Amino acid sequence: MLFLQSEHKKSEASGPAMRDRSHIEDTLRLATSEPSAEFTGAMKTLLNIYHKSIKPLEEAFKYNELRQHESIILGDNAEITSKPMVLFLGPWSVGKSSMINYLLGLHKSSQELYTGAEPTTSEYTVIMHGEKVRTIEGIVMAADSSRSFSPLEKFGQGFLERLVGIEMPHKLLERVTFVDTPGIIENRKQQERGYPYNEVCQWFIDRADLIFLVFDPTKLDVGGELEMLFKQMKGRESQIRLILNKADSLTTQDLMRVYGALFWSMAPLINVTEPPRVYVSSFWPQDYAAETSRELFMKEETSLLEDLNQVIENQMENKIAFIRQHGIRVRIHALLVDRYLQTYYDKLGWFSDPYEVFQDIVNDPDKYYIFKSILAKTNVSKFDLPDKEAYQDFFGVNPISHFKQLSSTAAGLAALPALLNSASPTPPPPLPGTCEGPGCEEKPKNRWRRQ
Template sequence: MRGRPLPTEMKAALSVCGVLCLLALCAAEHQAPGPTLRDRSHIEDTLRLATSEPSTELSASMKKLLNIYHTAIKPMEQAYKYNELRQHEVTDGEITSKPMVLFLGPWSVGKSSMINYLLGLHGTSQELYTGAEPTTSEYTVIMNGEKFRSIEGIVMAADSSRSFSPLEKFGQGFLERLVGIEMPHKLLERVTFVDTPGVIENRKQQERGYPYNEVCQWFIDRADLIFQVFDPTKLDVGGELEMLFRQMKGRESQIRLILNKADSLSTQNLMRVYGALFWSMAPLINVTEPPRVYVSSFWPQDYAADTSRELFMKEETSLLEDLNQVIENQMENKIAFIRQHGIRVRIHALLVDRYLQTYYDKLGWFSDPSEVFRDIVDDPDKYYIFKSILAKTNVSKFDLPNKEAYQDFFGVNPVSSFKQLSSHCSWTGGCLLEKIERAISHELPALLGSVSRAADAPAPAKAAPPPPPPLPGTCEGPGCQEKPKNRWRSQ
């Protein structure tokens, strides 16, 4: 075999293989370089990631806020079961949590890519998976941690130190679609990102396996900033997206509309898409001042050629400044949130007290207690329940809850489980109503003022360098008789 010549067919096959290998090598040598990545230095500069350090004033103010909540607001909240009315339980983890940025929008508009870009995860093992198809089916919470790890939703809900323990009420089906990711990052030391499943209009909400709207409402209520991301090719508004905007009613100041992938269009088409976006959103956001719209391409690759690079970069910088402003105002927003929560708890307590007072006034010797109270709950306007609160207290009519909510509330909680406000007083602890009113009127505004003054105070000046030694022939020091001249006074 060693001396026998190769067959003609085998020689031809080997020659063809050699030619193909040579062509593959030439193609590899002349292969076009990969996409150019964008410079990210402006992100660190705008968000001040290099100089951000935990402040001692922030920690002290947080302790004061927790003390005010536990001593003045929470006792009233527990005495009148406010959590069963609003389904909004405030925990210590929620008060001390970092600002939350929520990403909403249709599928495959670039929400996950935008998070990867802000955190610099492109090309790393921690990068969030992205693609042209619907890829994010879970609620992904990206948090700061000592090392990179993934946390199951069941573990997140069971940890009372986190702010996500109330999510357990949405059931096991939702917790299986909740994922937490921890990683060490300077930006995550100051903020938490939440990536949500994309809105899919051609699917019914019931097919998700969990209450989608209720879960979105929970995150919307706690978000400090809401990024509603759109793709130029996905501007249609369906039932799910319309419901989302309805749930964000009253939170318009937190909404930012983002027209992503803007460098995929020419300038003329971009102007048309920008107008179409406002035309689509106008019926959903019924406010005098429209929300801020950012037009850019939020991903690590460089902008496409022949596009408005300077405009996109300015828009991106404006968005980063907006995000940094929310981070800087973290303590002010927490105090305002707790004060608003305290006002609602106080109004709820006053209404329950008024229901009880009316019940005791109308209850006779031979009347049926259940029928009397049911009549009051079914028609509170006949007994001036809500009008008396407006007349006797400094409560705005716009802050009053829905009277139908109290029909459900008293349907679960019998009247015998509550006491009037006058009964919640003691010689040593004082009255619950006085405590919560003092916190709303004096303690929380004073804490807010101290935080604002600390934020506006200039940074301490550096120590001045020691003066240079005196020149030869000059007289300086206590032994000199000549006084220095004052150039502002005539000699």
């Protein structure tokens, strides 16, 4: 009896069994994380493209003065050279912080993110690589121009007090940056947060390479805050991954029902023809509960890790796509400002009031075919045009007389696509045993499902 009691005390002291993490390092290839010479060269080319072809247009046409949700402002090299960002979103206490602890192996260490059953994360926590472990206050992060977080300063001191950075030496963090966010609380009004929650989320969404929307079986309801987040992620559906966490807390039958409920709730919010990819597992360091679908959960976890590794491996391609998209936005903005300027000079008469003439153009651009003329004369999609209201604010602080005709600054626009293509790194050689030559075309990939 005494022996049994002592054994029971030992098992309590040791705690629940921990899961083996060796597959994480293997799948994410943490042993070979040094950047290649091709990657370094392509990054230099990309920076050169930005500084020679895009940044002059940004400055000449004051692109950074455009309303934030209409533009992504680079400002300096930090935005371009930053590591891929993985953003964790979801309701409170669904396991976002625990998932980060598991991926980084922080369980029971001094760097472990605090977790609990109550809403525990009230800050935006940026976990990034550093030579030593240290915590950085949000005000310091925003003031450091060498980082990509300096634009966050515009959200005010109330937000910066809720922003914290954590640096630590870790092989995975050499390749990726994690961002843990405050949980969605549907019964709380946004103004009670003390900062513009949706605008801050939009900033991180615009810069995220992968977005993990984490849920657990008890928090599948869709409210106003979650619906707003999905609206903000429009156009980035390929980067969204739904995660049904804590799956080993359910029986197989209940898990099937919860999976169906999650799919039914979320699929209409992701406006794409392909259904969203849902990963089902329990992402924390403790071993799976007994009598659950252990093999299924392990396969799902491995699939998610492969998905994450693909984003890391495709970093250069994603950077090129990001700069291309940014260059298109800057080009459209320059074309629009130039069109406003031309219309203003055409309508300005000898006895006209310049202010009244331009106000009429800004307040009713359709009357002067401002936006339609851009679509008619240039290869611009109507879906890429900014809102007309954005230019009422823009010209409210930037008089039209401050701008010059586009012809004097448009030299770099025509060469942009070719330059961007030249920055693309050469593809890696095929693996041994793979098909080469005619008849070996690449199979089309489904971005939602594991191949």
